[in-house]
Amino acid sequence: MFPKGLKNGFSRRTFLKSTAATAFSAGLPSMALAAGETVKIGFLAPLTGATAAWGAPGLSGCEIWAEKVNAAGGIKIGDSSHNIEFVAYDNEYDPAKARTGATKLIREDGVKFVMMLGGDTWPGVQPVADRTGMLFSTLLPSDLSPDTETLLAPTEVHPIYLVTGVQWLAENKPELKTAVMCAQDDALGLPSVATYLAAFEAAGIEMQDEPLLFDPATTDFAPIVTRLLSTSPDIVCLDTCYSDYVHPICEQLFQQGYKGQIISATADFYDQMIAKTSKEFMEGFIFQFPDFDDPALNADNINFKDANGFYAEYNKRFPGQWGAVSWEYAAIMELWKDAAEKAGSVEPDSVLAAMKEGGKGKHAFGDADWWGAEMFGINNALVGDWPVVVIEDGKAVIKGFKSIPDWYDQHGDLLIKHMSAYDQMWNQRS
């Protein structure tokens, strides 16, 4: 019935692994990495299903990153070099499967670090993280709380970075004064709604209606778009809708004759959106995730190494699949690698200490601070500048970088107000 399980059940290897895991969880010193031993990293994200677009492209990016690092000699821990290998587990965005995956990655595969999308899946994994002390990363800092000491949000500070898009919009198109918004009613949509509300209020843009929350099972967006357009807004905000929603909503906006401004967290596979609508319709679409062939990513302050080369390789191998997360997990790995080399160890506690040393870190888009005590109850989110991207002539272009901490210093009270109204502050989560 369980062929591999039977084999594993009695093997010396499984016994040693389980013993090591038990020793680790009991706080005993763990075994040092053998010279030349490959370091395994866990990738625990949705690879199938509705949220796969925020998992699978990231795994592809990680594999490119690992090949590059391994070809350059691997990661240097003390005097020895080690190759990096990713072990993936498809959690299908389900907390139960995420728990199973975390158990497999830590207790069977012996990974040293686990990257997750987070969201609904993190609460299922948290008991495993607490027991094992494993270092995890999430793309969604709304998973952070004072209890999540080994969980980091080192790349994407969703949804706080959304304020930069609205700030840029207000500065560059001051004539746009009214907005409407729709979002899926889930753990990704709601904190995002609160953030956009704060950003619009800070920018003096008036909301014409309450945010329109739709069920994640929605497939017909015509009535939603009709209602959005009923107040003739200057701006339509698509919040953090999944690409499965952004595409049909844009199609509907196009079909219903909308000619105003669109702002969204993501515009994954925007070339397909252009094909479904028109280049003119998509002109000026604002979002937050650049194509990495952008010359702005060659600047000295950018910490993601050879962004243009990474993008070229990605597109060569996976044409048409570049998305918001294609680079994010690889960027987390860059940070992890630097910290492990600095610590001279791949053990989770050593890497965590090295990563957070001095309260500063090298974020993909520039040096940043470990931040979040007020918003998340713990300074485990790496926050700095974030790019604002606009579609121009059918191509995503970085229009500038905006500082999230600077915005928060001025308008943090608004963000807290709206987050509290949506029960999204860390101390409000049930």
Add this chain to the structure above:
Amino acid sequence: MRNFLIWAVVAVALIILPNLVSFSQQEVLVFLTINILVVASYRLLTLTGEWSLGHVVIMGVGAYASALVTKELGLWVPLGILVGGASAAFIAFLLSYPLFRMKGFYFLIGSFAAGEIIRLLWKRFRDPFGGAKGIKGIDPMPDFSIGIYQFDFFEPVSYFYFSAVVVALCLWILWRIEKSPVGLTFHAVHWQDKLAQASGVNLRSYRTLAFVIASGFAGIAGALLAHYIGTINPNSFDVEVMVFVLTWAIVGGTGTFYGPILGCIVLTILNEIVLRELGLEQTRPLIYGLILILSILFMPNGLESIVQKFTRRKEAK
């Protein structure tokens, strides 16, 4: 005596089983055990000829109820699980009034609509249901020792033993119900409804009874799940999960008590262990779907028909 020996061997096998598999397979074993109760309880409803699309949501009612009474009221977890089952049965009883005005396809759609309403209520009322994010930090089953074995319910082996005992007890009750006069009446309601009605059987009452009993056991399954993973949200009980339950029942076959259980075991092992071990993480839905189509084409009576073929041959000899 023979039966006693068979059950003794099964019990010993179940005690040994989790120690023969890997850590992640132990986790799968826990979820499989819980899912067996879900699909077996679903079959009880299908005995009356009604197929529901709300069974997983009803399971969620049990999960939410148990999570809330243990977290907010500090109720002891095993009692919370019973409250979960009772709550699911009660909600099913309330739903039965509008739903059993319908039959067949209309009942199917009605049950889907009722389930979606419940899910929307969980989303809409952040207090107490936690909204779209659901409830997390649900109290785990408290650890205890029985001298020779220390139950640490973070560990899947301990939770498997606990859930296996609960599920075995529930399956035994379901089996006894099916073999009782009430169970036979459920069959009559499905296959000979006019005759049953002419004999004085109140069809609607028996349909309601089957719905309430099935929902109660689904609620217990939901509560078992909630106290193991420690978090639940409305998406954990959506129609996609319901499709899996339907698939287990259809592929296994609903003619026998063991059919849906067989479907659940075979398809779970296939999807969660075999395809993953083969490194087919991202192509699993495709292969899983293909196997489903092939099994329906070539085994229209489900996996139970294979077992029946062998047992008949044995009897013939």
